[in-house]
Amino acid sequence: MHQVLEKPKRQVPVCAPVLDGREREYLLDAFDSGWISSGGPYVDRFEQAWAAHCGVEHGVACCNGTAAIHLALKALNIGPGDEVLIPAFSLIVSASMVHLAGARPVLVDVRPDTWCIDPRRIREKITSRTRAILAVHMYGHPCDMTPIQTMARKHGLSVIEDAAEAHGARYQGKPVGSFSDAACFSFYGNKIITCGEGGMVVTDRADVAERLRLLRNQAFGSVRFVHEEVGFNYRLTNLQAAIGLAQVELIEQKTERKRRIAARYDELLKDVEGVRRPVETPGCRNVYWMYGIVLEDAFGRTKEEVMAALAERGVETRSFFIPMNQQPVFDGRDPHRLDLRGRYPVSEELGARGLYLPSGEGLTAEKQAYVVEQIKGLSV
Numbered sequence: 001m002h003q004v005l006e007k008p009k010r011q012v013p014v015c016a017p018v019l020d021g022r023e024r025e026y027l028l029d030a031f032d033s034g035w036i037s038s039g040g041p042y043v044d045r046f047e048q049a050w051a052a053h054c055g056v057e058h059g060v061a062c063c064n065g066t067a068a069i070h071l072a073l074k075a076l077n078i079g080p081g082d083e084v085l086i087p088a089f090s091l092i093v094s095a096s097m098v099h100l101a102g103a104r105p106v107l108v109d110v111r112p113d114t115w116c117i118d119p120r121r122i123r124e125k126i127t128s129r130t131r132a133i134l135a136v137h138m139y140g141h142p143c144d145m146t147p148i149q150t151m152a153r154k155h156g157l158s159v160i161e162d163a164a165e166a167h168g169a170r171y172q173g174k175p176v177g178s179f180s181d182a183a184c185f186s187f188y189g190n191k192i193i194t195c196g197e198g199g200m201v202v203t204d205r206a207d208v209a210e211r212l213r214l215l216r217n218q219a220f221g222s223v224r225f226v227h228e229e230v231g232f233n234y235r236l237t238n239l240q241a242a243i244g245l246a247q248v249e250l251i252e253q254k255t256e257r258k259r260r261i262a263a264r265y266d267e268l269l270k271d272v273e274g275v276r277r278p279v280e281t282p283g284c285r286n287v288y289w290m291y292g293i294v295l296e297d298a299f300g301r302t303k304e305e306v307m308a309a310l311a312e313r314g315v316e317t318r319s320f321f322i323p324m325n326q327q328p329v330f331d332g333r334d335p336h337r338l339d340l341r342g343r344y345p346v347s348e349e350l351g352a353r354g355l356y357l358p359s360g361e362g363l364t365a366e367k368q369a370y371v372v373e374q375i376k377g378l379s380v
């Protein structure tokens with residue numbers, strides 16, 4: 001006989017979308033208009049609204065954040081023979097999109113405090129083949145953009161931002177997305193602004209915007225069905241853009257909610273030994289997309305133990321990313337596989353010890369208190 005496990009009384013999801021603006025109204029408007037595919041006014045309005053929010057000239061919407069990175073690389077003509085510096089600690093797409101573009105990802109370790117690419121480690125990785133730096137704003141905290149831009153200028157490199165996790169974050173008063181040749185966003189369901197699935201590249205460069213639009217749409221040229229290069233179908237639909245636009249209208253409210261959740265966790269966790277909390281470095285606005293913690297030895301339990309115990313108590317968590325140098329797909333086992341092995345101590349420590357807690361915009365103070373109570377109960 002199977003034992004029926006009792007479900008915990010409370011369920012605290014790691015994240016859930018909040019659609020409390022004009023999403024439904026805009027979506028139905030798009031639906032009723034018949035513009036349900038990738039043409040239609042909401043795509044333009046969404047692009048314009050998000051570019052304006054980022055303080056840049058152009059927005060080119062696409063089907064997801066992964067496609068946005070691929071498009072940005074291609075629009076900047078990065079390809080075979082080129083190297084792109086990426087953080088060792090990131091989602092797999094940082095490496096896989098560089099690889100898909102035909103270039104070689106080169107890993108750089110991250111900062112122990114912000115978990116973003118460490119500018120002090122960039123110089124040693126630059127070679128005559130380096131073409132770009134991919135700066136990933138990790139879990140809502142902006143990268144240290146001034147030294148990255150300085151280094152890029154000095155060595156003639158492009159800068160690409162991956163701001164998938166940092167909508168509304170600011171560095172020295174300016175929004176992320178405004179520090180690069182092309183900045184990529186994801187609007188997946190767990191992102192601060194969401195379309196369900198969606199993405200965008202924003203840029204101040206008219207030449208890059210033009211190429212992004214071309215490549216997004218199969219590289220259809222001026223003569224129909226005559227193609228001068230390989231493009232993609234990375235289009236976003238008017239329906240998705242309608243939801244996205246309604247969300248953009250609430251960006252300040254959404255990021256303030258995230259910051260309030262983080263402040264509450266900070267307060268509740270401040271005396272728990274062995275729990276390292278996220279930071280906000282001077283001059284930065286962290287939007288705490290997800291509230292990550294790093295468990296030190298003093299806590300007395302491993303990440304895996306804590307995640308399993310919290311799951312039993314109805315609290316959903318996620319592990320931090322596993323660094324690129326530890327990904328089986330990049331173990332160089334045969335000539336077709338990239339070899340990204342090497343030592344990246346900070347990234348490895350984060351991957352081994354880091355997890356993030358429920359961080360959805362709709363998380364109540366009462367549920368947060370419950371989450372922290374459970375964590376405190378596990379400390380030995």
Ligand SMILES: Cc1ncc(COP(=O)(O)O)c(C=O)c1O
Pocket residue numbers: 064065066067091093136162164165185186187188198199
């Ligand atoms: C840092 C980062 N880059 C890129 C992506 C890819 O975005 P998408 O899932 O929309 O393809 C994500 C998230 O999902 C992400 O967290």
